[in-house]
Amino acid sequence: MKFLSLVSNEWIKIFSRTRTWVFIALPILIVLGVAIYGKVNEDDTVKSNWKQEVTQQNKDLKNQIAEAKKDGSPKFVAESLENEYKQNQYALKKDISPYETTSWKFMKDMAPLSSLLGLFVIVVASDIVAGEFAKGTIKMLLIRPYSRWKVLLSKLVATLAFAFFLWVILVAATWLFGSIFYGFGGMDQPYLSMVDGKIHEKLISEYVLANMGLEFIEFAVTVFLAFMVSTLFYSSSVAIGISLFLTFAGNALVLFISSKSWAKYTLFPNMDLTQYLDEGLQVVKGMSLPFSLGMLAIYSALFLIITFAVFQKRDVKA
Amino acid sequence: METVHTLELKEVTKKMKGENVVNHLSFGVRKGEIFGLLGPNGAGKTTTIRMIVGLISMSGGEILVNGLDIRKNYEKAMEQIGAIVENPQMYDYLTGYKNLMQYARIMPGVTRERIDEVVKLVELEQAIHKKVKTYSLGMRQRLGVAQALLHRPSLLILDEPTNGLDPQGMHDLRNYLRLLADQGTSIVVSSHILAEMELMCDRVAVIQNGKLIRIDNVTNVTDQAQARVHFLLQGSLNDAKSLLAEHFPEKTAEVSDKELIVEANTTQEIGDINKRLVEAGFLVYGIQLKKKTLEERFLEMTGKGGDLNEVSVAGQ
Numbered sequence: 326m327k328f329l330s331l332v333s334n335e336w337i338k339i340f341s342r343t344r345t346w347v348f349i350a351l352p353i354l355i356v357l358g359v360a361i362y363g364k365v366n367e368d369d370t371v372k373s374n375w376k377q378e379v380t381q382q383n384k385d386l387k388n389q390i391a392e393a394k395k396d397g398s399p400k401f402v403a404e405s406l407e408n409e410y411k412q413n414q415y416a417l418k419k420d421i422s423p424y425e426t427t428s429w430k431f432m433k434d435m436a437p438l439s440s441l442l443g444l445f446v447i448v449v450a451s452d453i454v455a456g457e458f459a460k461g462t463i464k465m466l467l468i469r470p471y472s473r474w475k476v477l478l479s480k481l482v483a484t485l486a487f488a489f490f491l492w493v494i495l496v497a498a499t500w501l502f503g504s505i506f507y508g509f510g511g512m513d514q515p516y517l518s519m520v521d522g523k524i525h526e527k528l529i530s531e532y533v534l535a536n537m538g539l540e541f542i543e544f545a546v547t548v549f550l551a552f553m554v555s556t557l558f559y560s561s562s563v564a565i566g567i568s569l570f571l572t573f574a575g576n577a578l579v580l581f582i583s584s585k586s587w588a589k590y591t592l593f594p595n596m597d598l599t600q601y602l603d604e605g606l607q608v609v610k611g612m613s614l615p616f617s618l619g620m621l622a623i624y625s626a627l628f629l630i631i632t633f634a635v636f637q638k639r640d641v642k643a
Numbered sequence: 644m645e646t647v648h649t650l651e652l653k654e655v656t657k658k659m660k661g662e663n664v665v666n667h668l669s670f671g672v673r674k675g676e677i678f679g680l681l682g683p684n685g686a687g688k689t690t691t692i693r694m695i696v697g698l699i700s701m702s703g704g705e706i707l708v709n710g711l712d713i714r715k716n717y718e719k720a721m722e723q724i725g726a727i728v729e730n731p732q733m734y735d736y737l738t739g740y741k742n743l744m745q746y747a748r749i750m751p752g753v754t755r756e757r758i759d760e761v762v763k764l765v766e767l768e769q770a771i772h773k774k775v776k777t778y779s780l781g782m783r784q785r786l787g788v789a790q791a792l793l794h795r796p797s798l799l800i801l802d803e804p805t806n807g808l809d810p811q812g813m814h815d816l817r818n819y820l821r822l823l824a825d826q827g828t829s830i831v832v833s834s835h836i837l838a839e840m841e842l843m844c845d846r847v848a849v850i851q852n853g854k855l856i857r858i859d860n861v862t863n864v865t866d867q868a869q870a871r872v873h874f875l876l877q878g879s880l881n882d883a884k885s886l887l888a889e890h891f892p893e894k895t896a897e898v899s900d901k902e903l904i905v906e907a908n909t910t911q912e913i914g915d916i917n918k919r920l921v922e923a924g925f926l927v928y929g930i931q932l933k934k935k936t937l938e939e940r941f942l943e944m945t946g947k948g949g950d951l952n953e954v955s956v957a958g959q
């Protein structure tokens with residue numbers, strides 16, 4: 326009961342900051358803007374003559390493939406062009422229009438927005454501990470009759486709840502605006518994906534739901550990482566900077582180490598769980614969804630142990 | 644008879660960077676007493692307070708709050724403490740009231756009526772619904788006092804509470820602390836200003852370099868602060884000095900600028916000196932009494948070492 330009061334205190338503090346309202350409003354506005362823009366610029370001629378369009382695309386693709394093979398570009402360039410080519414062919418044959426937008430298709434298209442949310446979550450998580458040390462308010466909090474781990478846990482719970490809240494807002498906004506502008510249907514709309522060089526038909530709605538679930542797990546791990554950084558550093562801007570650097574440079578780093586045998590045991594290749602939704606997106610080989618979930622669990626536990634151990638022992642001289 | 648102590652420190656030590664910032668410090672604060680921690684900058688007052696409220700660990704020793712070891716019964720012990728440690732930093736993006744709500748929510752038995760009561764007490768009614776970032780230093784200090792009082796702690800610890808308060812605010816705070824003490828609250832106040840301690844405290848612990856120099860009733864400490872009497876006069880200061888040396892051989896006089904400075908304790912002494920000067924034809928146009936600064940007292944105390952008791956007897 327009293328622990329929940331600690332959590333609601335943190336929650337109130339998060340929502341008393343102006344930036345929090347920007348974090349909430351911005352994704353909603355972007356989704357609304359994209360929905361309106363897409364609707365206004367919808368090309369009905371392409372929509373009804375999509376077969377012509379796709380046939381033309383394939384002609385271009387063929388030339389590009391030939392060129393890619395000649396000028397010695399890396400193999401995967403030609404490969405991915407070929408995949409696209411095959412998918413187009415399949416679409417023509419089975420009469421599946423890639424130009425049909427439904428609310429679910431819209432949600433799939435909006436998925437990359439979650440990295441924006443990731444950024445917001447990092448800011449909040451990095452600031453929630455380091456910010457209080459920087460301002461000195463932490464000492465007013467730590468002289469209350471609560472063990473330190475309870476205070477820290479309340480901050481962690483509040484941050485996770487906030488991440489969840491942002492994520493719900495994004496999902497709700499994309500679904501709502503998608504439905505308003507493109508209709509409420511589309512649960513059974515298929516899309517094409519390549520598995521082991523073969524084309525499969527999958528449901529967009531299934532993709533969207535799986536994507537949302539996996540993304541939330543990514544969010545949680547991001548929170549644990551940023552939260553650890555937040556506890557280790559006294560300045561919130563330094564903490565935010567380091568967390569952002571780790572998260573975004575980490576993804577770039579994956580490319581450099583991808584050929585190493587130990588690459589799959591590092592954090593960042595495992596952070597991208599949505600790679601398992603589409604074959605061929607994997608940069609580091611030899612990983613699977615259960616493997617990555619296991620690795621993330623181990624890393625999360627490690628982060629949390631470090632965070633709580635450091636916080637418990639630390640002398641507060643703020 | 645053993646008195647029950649609200650707060651008891653036993654051989655408390657804090658090592659920082661290889662140095663004992665607080666060095667085997669022991670003292671007890673009785674129920675209903677206002678206890679002063681007196682010491683110059685860097686003496687270790689704040690460090691001691693941080694250890695009492697659990698912000699930093701102890702390198703050695705033991706701290707008991709109403710008999711509870713703070714290391715073993717941390718939450719129980721902290722429930723009984725209200726504190727300001729150095730500047731009370733509040734959330735400046737929240738209003739004063741919302742800041743108090745933060746602490747009210749997590750402390751036992753704080754009602755809205757209690758918040759209003761405390762706000763009224765520190766006279767922040769006007770500003771309480773404004774954001775703390777708009778507060779002046781004194782207003783922040785008042786809000787700090789308010790949050791420390793909210794849950795009616797049995798031990799109130801205030802680190803330099805008069806910092807930033809105007810004379811009226813200081814006066815009110817003193818009166819209120821006395822009222823709380825009379826109702827049974829034990830209060831620890833730190834300061835480096837002797838005069839302030841004199842007005843506020845029952846007993847003081849004098850600390851220097853982390854060590855306890857003495858604990859005494861506040862009157863005993865302040866009375867020894869020998870006054871330095873400054874005689875402002877016209878004429879040769881050196882002649883005046885020789886005159887004094889002749890008639891008051893036990894006094895050492897100093898000459899500075901336009902003044903003759905003599906150490907004197909009683910009004911009788913001061914009157915006698917003045918009489919001599921006037922009779923010798925000096926025009927005395929001012930006599931100023933300046934109590935020794937705390938720093939000087941410390942130098943004296945530490946310099947005399949074992950003679951402290953002797954001094955305190957002489958003071959009475």
Ligand SMILES: Nc1ncnc2c1ncn2[C@@H]1O[C@H](COP(=O)(O)OP(=O)(O)OP(=O)(O)O)[C@@H](O)[C@H]1O
Pocket residue numbers: 642659660664682683684685686687688689690691835
């Ligand atoms: N983080 C630290 N690392 C090392 N030494 C420190 C640290 N903080 C304080 N000290 C030292 O501890 C000593 C006591 O400091 P403290 O803040 O307790 O003094 P204080 O009595 O409260 O002084 P003031 O009247 O200035 O508030 C000082 O000599 C200071 O140099």
Ligand SMILES: [Mg+2]
Pocket residue numbers: 688689690729802
């Ligand atoms: Mg201090």
